[in-house]
Amino acid sequence: MTTSSGDASSGLGPGAPGGPAKRATILDVAAAAGVSRQTVTRAMNAMPGIRQETRERVQETARQLGYTPSRFAKGLVQGARTSVGLAIPDLTNPYYPAFASSVVELATQRGWHVVMDDYGHGGATGVESVQHLAPQVDAVIGYLGGAADEAQAILGRRPLVVLDQPAGSASGGITFDYAHAARTALEHLQARGCRQLAYIDRAGTDHGAPEPVHDGGPRPGPGPVQGVVTVRGQAFARGAAAAGVALAVSVSPESAAAARQVTRRLLDEHPGTDGIVVFNDLMAAGVLKALADSGRAVPADCAVIGMDGIPLGELLTPELTTLALDLREVGRAAVELLDGLLTGSLNPAGPGTELVLRHQLVLRQSA
Amino acid sequence: MTTSSGDASSGLGPGAPGGPAKRATILDVAAAAGVSRQTVTRAMNAMPGIRQETRERVQETARQLGYTPSRFAKGLVQGARTSVGLAIPDLTNPYYPAFASSVVELATQRGWHVVMDDYGHGGATGVESVQHLAPQVDAVIGYLGGAADEAQAILGRRPLVVLDQPAGSASGGITFDYAHAARTALEHLQARGCRQLAYIDRAGTDHGAPEPVHDGGPRPGPGPVQGVVTVRGQAFARGAAAAGVALAVSVSPESAAAARQVTRRLLDEHPGTDGIVVFNDLMAAGVLKALADSGRAVPADCAVIGMDGIPLGELLTPELTTLALDLREVGRAAVELLDGLLTGSLNPAGPGTELVLRHQLVLRQSA
DNA sequence: CTGAAAGCGCTAACAC
DNA sequence: GTGTTAGCGCTTTCAG
Numbered sequence: 001m002t003t004s005s006g007d008a009s010s011g012l013g014p015g016a017p018g019g020p021a022k023r024a025t026i027l028d029v030a031a032a033a034g035v036s037r038q039t040v041t042r043a044m045n046a047m048p049g050i051r052q053e054t055r056e057r058v059q060e061t062a063r064q065l066g067y068t069p070s071r072f073a074k075g076l077v078q079g080a081r082t083s084v085g086l087a088i089p090d091l092t093n094p095y096y097p098a099f100a101s102s103v104v105e106l107a108t109q110r111g112w113h114v115v116m117d118d119y120g121h122g123g124a125t126g127v128e129s130v131q132h133l134a135p136q137v138d139a140v141i142g143y144l145g146g147a148a149d150e151a152q153a154i155l156g157r158r159p160l161v162v163l164d165q166p167a168g169s170a171s172g173g174i175t176f177d178y179a180h181a182a183r184t185a186l187e188h189l190q191a192r193g194c195r196q197l198a199y200i201d202r203a204g205t206d207h208g209a210p211e212p213v214h215d216g217g218p219r220p221g222p223g224p225v226q227g228v229v230t231v232r233g234q235a236f237a238r239g240a241a242a243a244g245v246a247l248a249v250s251v252s253p254e255s256a257a258a259a260r261q262v263t264r265r266l267l268d269e270h271p272g273t274d275g276i277v278v279f280n281d282l283m284a285a286g287v288l289k290a291l292a293d294s295g296r297a298v299p300a301d302c303a304v305i306g307m308d309g310i311p312l313g314e315l316l317t318p319e320l321t322t323l324a325l326d327l328r329e330v331g332r333a334a335v336e337l338l339d340g341l342l343t344g345s346l347n348p349a350g351p352g353t354e355l356v357l358r359h360q361l362v363l364r365q366s367a
Numbered sequence: 368m369t370t371s372s373g374d375a376s377s378g379l380g381p382g383a384p385g386g387p388a389k390r391a392t393i394l395d396v397a398a399a400a401g402v403s404r405q406t407v408t409r410a411m412n413a414m415p416g417i418r419q420e421t422r423e424r425v426q427e428t429a430r431q432l433g434y435t436p437s438r439f440a441k442g443l444v445q446g447a448r449t450s451v452g453l454a455i456p457d458l459t460n461p462y463y464p465a466f467a468s469s470v471v472e473l474a475t476q477r478g479w480h481v482v483m484d485d486y487g488h489g490g491a492t493g494v495e496s497v498q499h500l501a502p503q504v505d506a507v508i509g510y511l512g513g514a515a516d517e518a519q520a521i522l523g524r525r526p527l528v529v530l531d532q533p534a535g536s537a538s539g540g541i542t543f544d545y546a547h548a549a550r551t552a553l554e555h556l557q558a559r560g561c562r563q564l565a566y567i568d569r570a571g572t573d574h575g576a577p578e579p580v581h582d583g584g585p586r587p588g589p590g591p592v593q594g595v596v597t598v599r600g601q602a603f604a605r606g607a608a609a610a611g612v613a614l615a616v617s618v619s620p621e622s623a624a625a626a627r628q629v630t631r632r633l634l635d636e637h638p639g640t641d642g643i644v645v646f647n648d649l650m651a652a653g654v655l656k657a658l659a660d661s662g663r664a665v666p667a668d669c670a671v672i673g674m675d676g677i678p679l680g681e682l683l684t685p686e687l688t689t690l691a692l693d694l695r696e697v698g699r700a701a702v703e704l705l706d707g708l709l710t711g712s713l714n715p716a717g718p719g720t721e722l723v724l725r726h727q728l729v730l731r732q733s734a
Numbered sequence: 735c736t737g738a739a740a741g742c743g744c745t746a747a748c749a750c
Numbered sequence: 751g752t753g754t755t756a757g758c759g760c761t762t763t764c765a766g
Contacts, residue, residue: 066524
């Protein structure tokens with residue numbers, strides 16, 4: 001009666017334990033309840049035109065059979081809800097969940113589903129993440145760290161909104177005005193009277209494989225490194241040059257513990273350092289620790305400015321002065337951009353699809 | 368606030384800019400390339416039995432048309448990848464992303480997709496989250512905060528793994544041995560010589576609607592409160608009673624800032640408090656702040672023990688002693704449980720589907 | 735190597 | 751009220 005099945009597992013009753021029973025279809029329910037499949041549909045979807053009694057009987061039958069409508073069949077015939085992929089390098093870095101939270105909230109408001117891929121842990125890249133997401137989603141928002149073109153190619157006509165990297169051929173992009181951020185931080189530090197400034201950058205190219213930097217250079221460790229790779233790092237290097245101030249640049253893996261170590265070495269080599277800007281707040285937490293380790297008072301002996309503006313900063317001691325992004329705003333910008341792309345009010349890579357957001361200096365205790 | 372485009376975008380042709388073109392189907396590509404739809408399938412999926420030249424021509428045509436295979440049609444015919452829903456109350460609380468990160472990683476390893484729902488922000492409940500997720504997933508893992516039965520009913524035969532709550536009729540569940548945690552913490556504090564202990568609980572029932580505890584009451588704040596609502600709170604109350612020690616219980620909304628305030632009041636009313644256990648690490652951060660505000664040294668004047676073991680604890684000053692859960696382990700447990708349920712090696716609500724995990728006291732500086 | 739059939743499970747139209 | 755007829759877009763047979 002049902003589909004011809006040669007498999008051994010198919011002859012089992014629906015309640016048979018020991019294996020995930022082959023999913024019941026709408027026809028199974030219809031047969032069991034002695035009605036047509038259409039009636040089952042009406043009963044399951046609370047549609048009108050069906051007697052209450054029939055409805056309940058069908059629902060009961062469905063429950064017993066463990067019937068669940070196939071989301072594929074349903075989607076196929078109804079043109080289902082849009083689902084957007086969210087590619088995130090590392091949920092473990094508080095910056096990203098703060099952003100993701102905002103995206104999920106706003107997407108949910110629009111009735112979208114969010115398929116999350118935290119691709120960093122397996123050592124995957126942004127492109128691989130998009131590849132993984134692609135068959136399942138109608139659009140992607142992501143911190144891909146380069147390769148926007150390749151990602152857009154995978155997605156075809158489906159919108160892609162990339163963050164913190166050049167949009168390239170992506171449908172839309174959100175970047176941050178690091179030149180402005182650098183200027184703001186550097187000026188503030190100078191106004192405070194800081195004279196020996198340092199910047200701690202993140203190792204590895206932006207979100208790419210976190211390969212350590214140097215190309216065979218003799219000095220992999222701290223100290224003024226030429227090979228600043230991140231966009232942020234470059235902005236700070238340029239900003240310092242423009243302002244005519246020296247800036248000792250160190251490079252550290254993206255974690256508080258690593259930043260703490262790197263800062264220790266930095267302080268050994270440049271004991272007079274009295275102002276440090278850090279790649280992000282998480283690493284700044286490590287910097288604060290290192291400063292405390294060395295017996296320095298913050299900000300009296302050395303001021304510290306982080307970047308991101310995550311809630312963590314307020315919990316540190318001293319509380320962290322930081323170049324803050326309103327992460328909920330960033331999420332909103334990304335979702336609204338995508339919304340425009342999806343509804344057609346915005347053209348892919350057209351005007352209005354590249355937003356530039358600015359950091360705001362939030363003064364707390366550390367600088 | 369930008370998206371109020373009038374509905375002027377509907378009648379446009381497929382190539383017309385300004386509207387999301389009606390999606391090209393496989394037949395469009397076949398027609399345009401002058402082949403049959405089967406050949407298109409072969410070209411798109413890198414299947415054998417097609418000439419290289421034909422393949423490239425078809426792929427090019429597809430690219431031009433912006434053709435993307437419908438994931439529904441594909442899923443319908445192929446029985447696509449399993450996708451699991453992840454219901455999370457609040458990504459903003461560092462506990463959850465740490466857990467989510469682990470789940471996403473392990474799910475991805477298995478080729479699963481993860482649909483994330485961060486349901487807390489909209490003021491939704493766990494059940495609503497499951498309702499939202501249900502049409503899109505084959506299983507759910509979640510911190511639902513009660514109503515496991517209702518959620519399981521929505522899911523039908525699809526597996527549901529609930530965390531930190533009684534499994535009820537859910538397919539599987541992971542709970543934590545709070546009695547053990549309470550005993551451990553209380554013993555440690557007593558061994559340190561703490562005599563006036565306090566516990567700060569989270570306001571509201573477990574993950575239910577985070578109803579604020581009473582606004583107009585004369586004494587919303589600290590003081591020994593009878594109405595301990597959370598499972599953790601009860602465990603601590605019982606543990607203290609069993610050990611014959613007094614425990615001042617306060618209740619605070621789940622944030623560092625709120626905990627800071629509540630702690631201030633607690634210290635006003637019980638100035639001799641010399642040991643505090645806190646509902647979670649995030650709130651413990653606020654407690655630490657309050658203690659510093661009051662000029663107390665930690666742990667000399669008052670010891671503090673948090674709960675969760677999130678990385679944040681190490682960044683605080685002093686570093687937080689905590690009842691730690693290995694969040695990656697919790698994630699692994701949840702995913703493996705689900706895997707067993709999905710493959711049929713485990714029976715829903717059968718033996719082995721209810722795990723109890725224990726906290727481990729991680730001694731750092733605060734106690 | 736390529737094409738023509740036959741469904742996958744469901745719901746939107748229409749009959750009855 | 752309920753059943754019947756068509757497809758949704760795709761991949762699997764199976765023929766040419």
